[in-house]
Amino acid sequence: MTSSQHLEKLLLSCRGLSPQTEGVSRCSRFRLTITTEQRQALDRKLIAAQKLGDLRLSKFILTIFAAVHYQETEQAALILQLSVAQVEAYVHKFLCYGVRGVAFTKPTGRRPKLTTDQRRELSRLIDAGPQECGFSGACWRSPMVQQLIRERFAVSYSVFYIAELQKNLGFSYQKAAFVSDHLDDVAR
Structure with missing residues (x-):
């Protein structure tokens, strides 16, 4: 079981949803669905980020998975220990740039x-x-x-x-x- 699948089950159990509702987010403003290719690409990036110990990128990807499976950003923010604004910013970046946007550059200083x-x-x-x-x-x-x-x-x-x-x-x-x-x- 991949870590994204583990998070998905955790999020589903917290929300009381069944796995049949998987892949669709019923946010009050939009409905987020991702393709199989996007899911696989995000899984690969998540595994690589976890191996490198990149907590920020891992939380970014887990936020996308949470948005796909949950209605409320507040709950995803609580579980991932992020602010609601940060969860919304991550989802917005994913909506604008797709899987290519799921990356961070090192600050130049x-x-x-x-x-x-x-x-x-x-x-x-x-x-x-x-x-x-x-x-x-x-x-x-x-x-x-x-x-x-x-x-x-x-x-x-x-x-x-x-x-x-x-x-x-x-x-x-x-x-x-x-x-x-x-x-x-x-x-x-």
């Missing part, structure tokens, strides 16, 4: 503060040296790079992140180690 062109420009400026950029020192320090970025690109980075940014740009860096004043210079 936060965009970097500096664009690729700005990073290239920063690399060029760091290669040129601090004196070429208007600083009096002979070698770069993190506060100098921080000031350069703020002046040229109007982007503010923490001084503690500058070393990591330099590493990401391909530069080697040294973080200053704390040395106590009372230690003997000769012994070091």
Whole structure:
């Protein structure tokens, strides 16, 4: 027995419906039926999602199966531990895109503060040296790079992140180690 069949029996027993009503949802607004091919494709996706441990995709597919077998979205939401709005959104996505829409893309994350062109420009400026950029020192320090970025690109980075940014740009860096004043210079 596949997990979708197990869920279907669970949902049917909770609702008091017989297996003859299987495949039809009598929602107050629409009636959802799926073809055998769609059911098989959803079963394959569900098995793959469960093997990968993708809980979100598994709940999406189980929501579709619940919508096919049940009248009330509230009950499906309760059983699957989702909000009613999320159940309706999953069903809406399935209605719009079919089985192809039953997928999630990984979020890309936060965009970097500096664009690729700005990073290239920063690399060029760091290669040129601090004196070429208007600083009096002979070698770069993190506060100098921080000031350069703020002046040229109007982007503010923490001084503690500058070393990591330099590493990401391909530069080697040294973080200053704390040395106590009372230690003997000769012994070091």
